[in-house]
Amino acid sequence: MNPRNRPDRRVLLALVALGGVMLLWAAVTAALVWSTLAPAGRSALAELSDSMAALGGLTLLFVLLGVAPGLNALVRHYVKPPARLLEEARTLLGTDATRAPTAHGTPDNRALGEVILALAQQRDALRADVAQQVQAASRSIEQERSRLAALMSELTQSVVVCNLDGRILLYNTRARLQFRALSDAPGVASGAELIGLGRSIYTVFDRKRVAHALENIQQRRQRGVASPSAQFVTTTRAGQLLRAQMTAVTRAPDDGDGAAITGFVLMLDNITREFEEESARDALLLALTEGSRASLASMQAAIDMLDLPDLEPAMRERFQTVIRDEIGAMGARLHTLADNAAKGIKTRWPLEDMLGEDLLSAAQRRIDAPGRLRAGIEEGDDGGGALWLKVDSFSLLQALASLAERLADEYDIRSVSLRLGRAAQAGRAHLDLIWQGQTMSTETIMGWQMDDMVSGGERSPLSVRDVVERHGGEFWLERERVRHRAFFRFLLPLASEREQLDAAELFPLGSRPEYYDFDLFQTSESGCALADRRLTELTYTVFDTETTGLNPGGGDEIIQIGAARIVNGKLLRQESFEQLVDPQRPIPAASIPIHGITQDQVDGQPTIAAVLPAFHAFAQDTVLVAHNAAFDMRFLQLKEAATGLRFEQPVLDTLLLSALVHPNQESHRLEAIAERFNITVIGRHTALGDAIVTAEVFLRLIPLLAEKGIHTLGEAREAAQQTYYARLKY
Amino acid sequence: MTHRILIAVDDPNMRMSLEFMFRREGFDVSVAHNDAATLAAVAEQPPELVLLDLNAAGHSSFDVCQALRAQDVPSGPRIVLLSAKGRDTDIAKGLALGADAYLTKPCPTRALLQQANALLEVTA
Numbered sequence: 003m004n005p006r007n008r009p010d011r012r013v014l015l016a017l018v019a020l021g022g023v024m025l026l027w028a029a030v031t032a033a034l035v036w037s038t039l040a041p042a043g044r045s046a047l048a049e050l051s052d053s054m055a056a057l058g059g060l061t062l063l064f065v066l067l068g069v070a071p072g073l074n075a076l077v078r079h080y081v082k083p084p085a086r087l088l089e090e091a092r093t094l095l096g097t098d099a100t101r102a103p104t105a106h107g108t109p110d111n112r113a114l115g116e117v118i119l120a121l122a123q124q125r126d127a128l129r130a131d132v133a134q135q136v137q138a139a140s141r142s143i144e145q146e147r148s149r150l151a152a153l154m155s156e157l158t159q160s161v162v163v164c165n166l167d168g169r170i171l172l173y174n175t176r177a178r179l180q181f182r183a184l185s186d187a188p189g190v191a192s193g194a195e196l197i198g199l200g201r202s203i204y205t206v207f208d209r210k211r212v213a214h215a216l217e218n219i220q221q222r223r224q225r226g227v228a229s230p231s232a233q234f235v236t237t238t239r240a241g242q243l244l245r246a247q248m249t250a251v252t253r254a255p256d257d258g259d260g261a262a263i264t265g266f267v268l269m270l271d272n273i274t275r276e277f278e279e280e281s282a283r284d285a286l287l288l289a290l291t292e293g294s295r296a297s298l299a300s301m302q303a304a305i306d307m308l309d310l311p312d313l314e315p316a317m318r319e320r321f322q323t324v325i326r327d328e329i330g331a332m333g334a335r336l337h338t339l340a341d342n343a344a345k346g347i348k349t350r351w352p353l354e355d356m357l358g359e360d361l362l363s364a365a366q367r368r369i370d371a372p373g374r375l376r377a378g379i380e381e382g383d384d385g386g387g388a389l390w391l392k393v394d395s396f397s398l399l400q401a402l403a404s405l406a407e408r409l410a411d412e413y414d415i416r417s418v419s420l421r422l423g424r425a426a427q428a429g430r431a432h433l434d435l436i437w438q439g440q441t442m443s444t445e446t447i448m449g450w451q452m453d454d455m456v457s458g459g460e461r462s463p464l465s466v467r468d469v470v471e472r473h474g475g476e477f478w479l480e481r482e483r484v485r486h487r488a489f490f491r492f493l494l495p496l497a498s499e500r501e502q503l504d505a506a507e508l509f510p511l512g513s514r515p516e517y518y519d520f521d522l523f524q525t526s527e528s529g530c531a532l533a534d535r536r537l538t539e540l541t542y543t544v545f546d547t548e549t550t551g552l553n554p555g556g557g558d559e560i561i562q563i564g565a566a567r568i569v570n571g572k573l574l575r576q577e578s579f580e581q582l583v584d585p586q587r588p589i590p591a592a593s594i595p596i597h598g599i600t601q602d603q604v605d606g607q608p609t610i611a612a613v614l615p616a617f618h619a620f621a622q623d624t625v626l627v628a629h630n631a632a633f634d635m636r637f638l639q640l641k642e643a644a645t646g647l648r649f650e651q652p653v654l655d656t657l658l659l660s661a662l663v664h665p666n667q668e669s670h671r672l673e674a675i676a677e678r679f680n681i682t683v684i685g686r687h688t689a690l691g692d693a694i695v696t697a698e699v700f701l702r703l704i705p706l707l708a709e710k711g712i713h714t715l716g717e718a719r720e721a722a723q724q725t726y727y728a729r730l731k732y
Numbered sequence: 733m734t735h736r737i738l739i740a741v742d743d744p745n746m747r748m749s750l751e752f753m754f755r756r757e758g759f760d761v762s763v764a765h766n767d768a769a770t771l772a773a774v775a776e777q778p779p780e781l782v783l784l785d786l787n788a789a790g791h792s793s794f795d796v797c798q799a800l801r802a803q804d805v806p807s808g809p810r811i812v813l814l815s816a817k818g819r820d821t822d823i824a825k826g827l828a829l830g831a832d833a834y835l836t837k838p839c840p841t842r843a844l845l846q847q848a849n850a851l852l853e854v855t856a
Contacts (some may be wrong), residue, residue, distance in 0.1 A: 183769065295816035296787070298744060299837035303749035307842040310756075324745040 012081070013074045017066050020073075024062055069409070083107025087115055094122045114250040163251065165265040168203045168212065180272055181206070184264070185616075185713060186240045195619035198577040200541045200569040202623065203268070207246070211236055215248045216266060223250070243274040286339055293335050297328040304328075353394055353473065355497045358422045358431070359387035365420055366459075369400045369406045377406065378419040380436065388424030389431050390497040394472055398433075398492070401469040403457035405435055413440050421489075427729055429496050430475070436489040447479050532625075532652060533716030535721060537704050540655075540715060542568040543621040544697035545579075546689045547634045548597040550589050554636045559585035560610055561599050563617055564689025564698050571704070573697045579620045580690040582607040611645055614638075618647045625715065629672045629696045633637055652715060656699050658722035663706040666724075675699050734760045735852050738779040738809070740770040742786050750783065753841050754848075765798045778809060781848055784831075785791065785814040794829055801830035806841060810851040814844070 032051065036044060083106040092102035100122045105115025151172075154161055160177035164170055167505075181197040184206060196206055203212070215232040223229035231249040238244060251265040304324040307313065312319075327447065337589050362379050369377035395642045402420075409415040421434040455462040457468075470477040476493040532540075535548035553556035565579040584607045594600060628634045631653050638649050660670045667678070676683050683695055712718050737759045741747040747763060754761045762779065764770040767786055775853040782800065784793040793813050795800065800811060811833075813826045826834040833847050 291818070292787075292816040295818060295837040296746070299814075299816070299839065300743060300745040300749065302838045303746060303753070303841050307749050307752055320748065322747065327745060 010074065010077050013070065013077050016073055016077075017070055020069060021062060023064065026374070027060060028062075058403050079107050083111045084114075085112060087118070090115075091118050094118065098126075100126050106286070160270045162197070162203065162268045163265060163271065164203050164268065166263065168209065170197060170199055170203055170263070171199050173199075177270060180270055183272060184242055185643065194577055194579055195616055195622070198567055198569070199574060200567075205619075205622070206238055206244075207236060210371065212248075212266075215246075216250070216263070219248065219250050219266075225242055242272055243277050243672075245271045245273045247271075290335060290339050294332060296330045297335075301325050301328045347732060348500075353392040353495070355390050356393050356395055358389040358391055361391060361393065361398075361433075362387060362420050362422055364395065365399055365402050368403045369418065369420075374573055375406060375410045375415070376417045378417070380419045380421040382421050382423035386431065389422060389424060391431055392473075392495045392497045394469070397462075397464055397469045397472060398494075400457055400462055400464070401466045401492075401668050402433075402435055404455035404462075405450065405466065407457055409437055413442070415439060424496075425493055427493070430497070431494050431496050433492040433494055434489040435492075436487055438485075438487050441479065441488040443479055444479075449601070451477060477585060480654075491620070531716075533719070534714050536713055537707065537715060537718060538571050541570075541624045542627045542697075542700070543575075543624040543651075544568060544627040544693050544700060545617075545621070545634065546628060546692035546696060547637055548599060548687070548689050549593075549637060550585050550587065551593055554633075557587065558637075559583075559587055560637050561585050561597065561604055562689040563613060564691070564693045565617065566690065566693050568627075568701065569695055571701065573694070573701060575694065578690055578693075579617060581613050581616070581690075583613050584609050610641060614641055614645045614647055618649065621649065621651065624651060626653045627656060627696065627700050628649050628653070629656045629692070631657075652719060654700070654715075655719060655722060656696050656703065658725050659707065659718065660705045661725045662712075662721050663710060664702060672696065672699070734758060735780040735781065736760045736762075736777070737848065738762050738764060738766065738773055738782045739768065740764040740767075740773075740782060740784050740786060741814070742766060746785065749841065750817065750844070757845060767792070767799075770796050774803075774809065780783055781810040783812050783814060783844075783848070785837075787816065794825060797826065797831050798829045812844075812847060812851065814839075816828060838856075 036047065039047060056590045058538055077223075087103055087105055093099065094103070100119075102119045103115045105112040154172065154174040157174055158176055160180045161174050162170055162177050163172035178197055185196055206560040209235055215234050218232045219230045229249065231247055233245065233247050234241060235245045246267045249267045251267060252263050253262050295547070301324070304321040307321050309316060366377045366379055367376060406415075406418050408530045409418060415437045418435055418437045421436060423432055423434075425432045450499075451467045451470075452465050454465055466477060470492065473494050474490075475495065478490075478491055479488060481488045543565050544567070545563065547564075549558050549560050560583050562582050563579065564581075567574045567577045582604050584604045586609060589599065589601050589604065626635075626649065632655065635649070635653060642648055656672075656675070657670050660667075660675050664670075664678070669676070672692065672695060673683070676699060679699060681695060681698045681702075683691075707713075707718060707721075710721075712721050737754055739747060739750050739754065739761060741750060741763070742765055744765075746809055747765065751761055755838070762777075764773045764775055770782070770786070773779075774815060784796055786793045788798055795814060797811055797813060813830045813831040813834045814837060815822065815826065815834070816837045823834045823836070832851055835844060835847065
């Protein structure tokens with residue numbers, strides 16, 4: 003029977019109920035009739051009803067049969083459609099599907115179906131809208147963040163942002179370079195043990211000093227100062243003088259809780275050099291004043307004596323000698339002062355470091371005026387393009403351009419060339435503007451130096467002389483008679499050795515590394531023990547060692563240590579540690595194919611006694627992770643007695659953890675695991691290469707461990723202990 | 733009466749002029765060229781006035797002045813500091829350490845002589 007046509011149970015029930023009601027009606031009627039009748043009538047009725055009962059039953063049946071289809075139709079029309087609609091509406095509510103509910107029955111019911119559909123559509127539209135907005139918002143946040151990171155990394159000021167616990171959550175390239183200068187072991191860890199996301203700023207700064215500065219800021223905020231900042235100068239362990247300017251990071255005002263301080267920004271200046279220069283200048287000044295006073299006093303006394311009319315010739319001669327001596331001494335003193343002051347002068351006007359090559363090509367572009375004046379670059383004898391200059395490039399280019407224009411306008415020169423070279427004077431370079439042909443008189447040159455510069459139709463308030471003075475340099479005209487040429491020569495300061503280094507290092511960063519992690523704002527040193535912290539929120543040092551062999555107890559030694567950091571679930575490749583170590587024993591030839599490190603490479607490298615302290619600092623406050631950690635840890639532990647450094651951090655072993663999540667796999671070698679996780683392996687079998695692969699493996703293991711109910715460090719260590727491999731003590 | 737004066741000056745040019753002048757003015761002059769010699773000379777035969785100008789490395793008029801005052805002699809010598817250090821902090825320090833007068837170089841020899849005479853007249 004077609005289920006659609008099968009009568010509803012409710013219809014049957016209704017029919018039974020109807021039959022019952024009719025029977026009851028008949029019974030009640032019969033009882034009433036019965037009660038009104040005389041006994042004779044009653045017996046007659048009883049007789050009659052006996053024969054009528056069958057007929058009555060039959061009519062009842064007919065009535066019921068007649069009502070049934072109508073009743074069924076009523077139910078189908080009025081009862082079932084709302085029920086069906088209800089089910090469909092529930093489906094719509096429970097799922098994301100949006101299809102028109104099939105509404106039958108009364109017009110009201112059908113209209114209700116349409117309304118439900120409309121509501122569902124409205125819901126979908128709202129949902130899509132919300133999703134879109136969320137997406138747009140997060141995209142713009144991401145954009146803002148990367149814009150900020152880009153900005154930060156380009157800044158020449160070093161910036162470090164910390165949360166209230168002093169954990170670093172942003173730093174820029176300049177800060178990284180600066181911290182390198184602060185490192186105790188600059189050659190080994192390059193400051194990576196001091197600066198890094200999630201690291202504590204208090205390894206560099208005294209905690210109390212920072213707290214004091216924050217307190218100052220807090221107090222001034224309470225007094226209503228809009229954006230107070232605090233300054234302090236501090237010496238670091240490496241003896242450097244740092245000036246820090248601190249401003250507070252506050253929670254957005256609509257975040258409730260007023261504008262509580264959530265962290266701070268430090269802008270750092272290494273003022274060691276400035277301070278030294280300043281001190282030197284002070285000392286110079288003091289030497290000059292005191293020295294001059296002493297000399298003047300001696301001369302005064304001698305002259306007072308010479309004034310005496312009755313002085314003997316011998317004494318007169320002696321006093322005259324005194325005066326000559328003192329004049330000579332003062333002259334010498336002034337000479338030294340002048341020399342030193344000339345060096346000091348370059349710090350007055352803020353000059354920028356610029357590569358000679360860049361300056362030359364910028365000048366060429368500036369001077370070149372097609373059809374009127376051609377500018378070329380002439381190779382100097384000593385590769386001047388590679389020199390680093392300290393210049394105010396804007397005004398210097400203006401000076402060159404204005405001179406070239408005057409040559410073209412007043413002497414009809416059509417072609418000039420530029421040349422840069424190291425000057426005979428230490429710390430100076432000369433920049434020449436060369437032309438062929440006519441030269442001018444000394445008076446003209448004088449005038450050109452003093453006149454306001456005009457280039458490209460624009461008049462500058464500065465003269466060439468001003469520009470030269472700004473550089474603490476010199477300017478003159480020289481003639482090369484043999485080649486019928488002349489040139490203007492600018493004597494300019496070179497950037498000092500260290501400044502050159504800094505500037506050169508700012509360039510090779512191809513991709514922008516991750517120097518920020520604002521999620522660290524949210525984290526705080528919760529009181530919960532390390533073992534109870536979640537694996538996803540810990541900071542790890544993932545490391546690997548290369549060794550001369552497999553037997554640490556039998557005299558094998560570490561020849562390379564490599565390590566990378568994981569902070570907040572992200573692998574920070576650029577905060578890495580990689581160092582070759584002189585094992586102070588020969589490297590067995592058999593092991594060279596494995597690690598690829600030859601004796602030549604380790605000769606002259608620091609010994610483990612120098613490297614281990616740097617690595618210890620690098621790994622401070624983190625959980626150690628290694629593949630087959632027992633092996634590497636054994637090497638480290640054997641050095642404990644000699645270096646006094648204990649690696650007491652908790653250790654996780656990716657080999658054990660891998661065995662834990664994939665107990666049925668045969669191999670838990672690093673290559674095999676990396677292949678399982680589809681990790682591209684680059685540079686394996688260097689310590690850092692392996693450390694990075696291990697880190698990638700570890701990051702993929704964390705969610706798999708979570709599936710097994712292993713969430714915290716304590717759980718992970720306990721579970722790893724119990725795996726089969728753990729029973730094989732190395 | 734001739735006054736005894738000790739000229740403790742390390743700069744030979746200055747010492748020569750001062751020695752010449754004070755002798756000419758009729759003082760009983762002895763000289764010392766460093767701090768040890770100064771302290772020894774004072775101990776041997778206490779002068780009425782010490783003219784201190786010790787600046788060379790390792791010597792300081794301030795130290796000698798303090799050492800002389802520390803000897804706790806009831807009527808110790810008058811002390812005149814002659815110095816190229818002319819900041820007011822230097823002067824304050826010199827006077828605080830027990831100098832009776834502080835003269836900043838250069839100063840006319842006449843002023844020096846007047847100062848010495850003034851101090852000696854007070855004692856006399």
